[in-house]
Amino acid sequence: MTAVDTKPSAGNAFARSIGHVLKARETGIAIALIAVVIVATVSNPNFLFSSDGFRDLLLTPSLLMVVAVGQAIVIITRNVDLSVGSVLGLTAYLTGRLFIDIPGIPPILVFVAGVGLGALLGLINGALVAFAKVPALVITLGTLYIYRGINVAWTGSDRINASDLPASFRDLGTGELLGIPLLTIFAVIVLVVAAWYLRNLRSGRELYAIGSDPAAAHLYGLRVTRRVIAAFVVSGALAGVAGVLYAARYGTVSSSAGLGLELQAIGAAVIGGVAISGGVGTVWGAAIGAYLLLTINRALPIVGIQDFWQRAVVGVLIIGAIVLDRVLAVRQHRRLIEQREEKP
């Protein structure tokens, strides 16, 4: 905490942290993102330099970013949450329903309700995974359909329209502060809090430990069950937040809101260097991954790539990221073994 303490090694520590940043897996993805933006901007300067272009660049990935942060937390514990798209759909519809059924309800209450519902749905996921000892892939595949089914039954052919929502609430989805969309600011706050938590609190580090080796975590006496449930609750709550923001941003909510979002969220995390086998990666990576994923989608038509190739490009990106991770992991493993043999 004291400044005096750091003085002797300050230069060294600074150089070390620069080295860390350069070597970090997240840096590569960020560079790729910047490259995509540059290429698209060169093809059509409006991509970045029109006011709409700049706004869309920041705004489009914001919701996915929130969900991807939650997804990354779950994946770090060596689990996966496939139900996030359905959770988002349910909370988005709940948001609209509350505004319609309770005229004059303060938006903050709607927020709390959305987060609460998301957290509850996440709790169900987590409890099933932790207590039934069934792989999360199976459990959350089940709840993906169940939550979506409830949504369809509840919504029917009904839909929420922008006119059902109070203007003050819709401003949240379109408003800006100093030229930056509110949604983006919100998403970045979520990201910073999550990243800080994962790095600096015991329970955050334990999530990495659990994902790195669940059996060792058990022997260490870590509270594995509790932590895994908490990870799912966070993922659900963030999907719930994203649901409320979805309603604010788009105004229209049908029973298909958030369909397929889970795959984008997992894709974002994997592209960002979160190992699908747990224990490795950061929410920064997942967030940048979300930006890259959606920005590429918008950049491809501008660069002149046909519609049906766009999905393939996303696929190549995901596989490319996994191959890259594998190559890096093998190289690191060799290096660590060499390091041990060099040790005097």
Next chain:
Amino acid sequence: MVQTSTSASAAPPALELSRVVKSFGAVVALSSGSLTLEQGSIHALIGENGAGKSTLVKIVAGLYRRDSGDFRLRGEDVDFSNTAQSKAAGIAVIYQEPTLFPDLSVTENIFMGRQPTNRFGRIDRKAMRAEAVEIFERLGVRLDPDRLTEGLSIADQQIIEIAKAISLDARVLIMDEPTAALSGVEVERLFAVARSLRDEGRALLFISHRFDEVFDLCDTVTVMRDGKYIDTMPISETSIDELVRLMVGRDVTEMFPKLPAEVGEDVLVVEGLTSPGVFHDISFTVRSGEIVGLAGLVGAGRSEVVRAIFGVDHYESGTVRVNGAPLRKGRPTAAMAQGIALVPEDRRKQGLVLDQSVTRNVTLAIRKRLAKWGLIWGGLENAAAEIWASRLEVKTAALDAETGTLSGGNQQKVVLGKWLSTEPKVLIVDEPTRGIDVGTKAEVHRLISKLAQEGLAIIMISSELPEVLGMADRVLVMREGRLTGEFERADATPEAVMFAATAEGAAA
């Protein structure tokens, strides 16, 4: 009652177990376990594999819950239902196989779950790193606190485990065969640390198979056999001979019914087998009717060599020939076709399909031969299984019982049956009697001996020295990926083999 070393010390024992019972279903792992650890003393716990030592340790660690018996810490009754509770009570266990998080740094591994934090619960990384450095200095080891634990040697991983125990200020430290994979220097380093911990008033439990280490390090010793407490005595009042007698309860040579076999032609010839970082320049020959023992410490690369011969793992250079014909590398099917059979180390994971019937498991490797027009007929399958089950005396309620319900020894017989049904010329067995009760163990030994008599060339990997010495016609010793010794049966003394396995002469 339990005879404890009733010294006049006023302090209550650091840890006291008496007549503790633990069973798993019908299997009694511990029928009467007793143990007393005094503060400021190093206590040895010895006994054969399967004597119940590990079960006892796991009860102390809070991994298992005892069925009955007393468990006291410093005179107070305790009962742990998880590892966190035993840790909180000041017990640290260092397992044979260190359990660390490979993706996290050395420092984080030491402090996981109880990192130093500031007032707001934020982890104080600087303080944490400083404490790690301080512990390493105190232990006199050089280890980069910032590197990942992935890729560390077993010795270094154990140092991390000990650092963990020290940072926890554990009052009771249990080390389960900590020296099994260490070199001489590393053992000395570990012992120096252990003595200084004892002098600080901690109680240490040291589980080892190496008598010289027990006599070198420990103050008192408890012997266990077949899940029971046998005796406790001060180390100064006993001898290796007495301890061995108490451990086995019978003469050692009785256990290994080695039958005379006629040694014939070279069957398996391995030349210059090398896989960088795993094993180097391995050359040896196995003849028909011969049992070649492959001895060495855990992690010496023995299993890796036989896995490479069988084609499960790749190797970079060298040749393997069976009856003169070269074997393609990396192809288990080619190895099987040329008559090699491998009974793997971990029979539950690598040797058997536990949810399937005994019949299915026995016929697994010969399904092609049993098939007619691509379909397997139950009749042929049952007949083949019956032959082998009766030849190997597999004890099972029915041949269609799930293999997972059989005892360890009978499971091992099923794996053996599976491979013998392929009519191999070379049989490789990796730790054939690990976790098998004494009676069945002898049966497995007799069986292997009989197979050699029938003309099979056999390679037997075993970490139990008496087993290797009792069974093998010739003993090869590996250390750190290299062959470091070859002994004919008559010359293979425990001292000579152990020396070759540890090189610096740690145990000799």
